[in-house]
Amino acid sequence: MQLSSSSPFAGGVLSPQYDRAKLKPGIVHIGFGAFHRAHQAVYTDTALAASFGDWGIVGVSLRSSEPIRDLKMQDHLFSVIARDASGAEPRVVGSVVGGISAANDRDGLLVLLADPAIRIVSLTVTEKAYGFDPASGGLDRRHPAIAADLVAPGAPVGVIGFLVEGLSRRKRAGLSPFTVLCCDNLPTNGRVVERLVLEMAEAQDPALASWIAAEGAFPCTMVDRIVPAATDETRRRAADLLGVEDKLALDTEPFMQWVIEDRFVSGRPEWESAGALFVADVEPYEKMKLRMLNGPHSMIAYLGQLKGLEYVKDVMAVPDYAERVRQHMAAAALTLDPVPGIDLDEYREQLIERFSNPTIAHRTKQIAMDGSQKLPQRIFAAAVDDLAAGRDAAVFAEATALWIAYVMQNPQIEDPRAAELCQASAAVDSADPSGCFLALPGLFPPRLAADRDWRDLVNAALNLELRAA
DSSP, X not given: OOOOTTSTTGGGSBOOSXXXXXXXXXXXXXXXXXXXXXXXXXXXXXHHHHSOOSOEEEEEESSOSHHHHHHHHTTTOEEEEEEETXXXXXXXXXXXXXXXETTTOXXXXXXXXXXXXXXXXXXXXXXXXXXXXXXXXXXXXXSHHHHHHHHOTTSOOSHHHHHHHHHHHHHHTTOOXXXXXXXXXXXXXXXHHHHHHHHHHHHHOHHHHHHHHHHOOOOOEEEEOOOOOOOHHHHHHHHHHHSSOOTTOEEEOXXXXXXXXXXXXXXXXXGGGGTOEEESOOHHHHHHHIIIIIHHHHHHHHHHHHHTOOBHHHHHTSHHHHHHHHHXXXXXXXXXXXXXXXXXXXXXXXXXXXXXXXTOOOBHHHHHTTHHHHHIIIIIHHHHHHHHTTOOOHHHHHHHHHHHHHHHTOTTOOOTTHHHHHHHHHTOBTTBTTHHHHTSTTTSOHHHHTOHHHHHHHHHHHHHHHHHO
């Protein structure tokens, strides 16, 4: 992929500020989707310009071969266009040096994971791909990928299986483990992934589990950037700006944030030169983002889906809805401990501005998916803390009601627990419409399921939405 000198924007496009011909792989990233390309790949691109090293990324798609095919056709280059009301800032990202489709080349990925050059394996695969049981926090042995990888560990199909088999091969070869860097929206995400990896390794070989626990590293992270799914309009815009076709082009917002626990086995890129914040404890930042950004984002998504509003910006353009979002954020802030370096009132107003960005077309349908995996940490945990503090958790009841109303009105819902949710919808009792959902095993914390006053708030909000439908 070459920028055309005939493009009027060619001189204004930021391109890699280092010699890509000398860049060698040091990172495998599993989950080569839009978010990674607009976030970790951009941070690494900037870090390489500041302090060059062997930190090229090999992108891995677990299921689809199309993005990897497009990546290779474009010399592993793609564009990211940061947009807001003031204009657009395009850049070509050069930090990715290879790609693998695990569905087509499992052995190639396993060989790469065992390569001593690979020192970090980072992850953005969405919450549902990990196969963890929310009730126990450990492996969900009913999860198809977990079940398959426990039976045939040498031929993995899921992300945890690939991590364990890769680490097993490194142990047998006398190598150090790679650092596992989870970048998904899970509370204490590094600890969650570490537990899953250790449980699967223990089932395979207790000595392997002991080695990983003693020698490995699973830093926690918090990541933030709004990255909508690309559209034909995105690709047309990239072609106009770059003077060349880019099938992997992305629109995003100017804002991005990465907070990382500084715990790595064999070094890391100089991500701080790109603005990443390295801290001893990520949890305050992570909880802030889950409750003040992700929770309201889910609420916006379900509100938008129920009211026929396609994009987040459409919901925020309705003054009453924007005020409800602001109130949700304010209530969420009350459930947080102090966050070092962050003024929560300023953070809230910044979020309102970001959600209202008129140039970012983030579909509410996209955010609404997989609610059973997202709401426990985004909404339900905040509700528990709010109740424990003597407040009524009403805004969290409202968000829960919006989700239940969305589920009831969408029999083809995309969710790993879709069958159970549909059964609950079919069994709704008009006197207690949320009851069937609150009774689903392992979904709601017992504190919420047992609180009649909170359930009444959910039911009242739910009945309002159902009557308005």
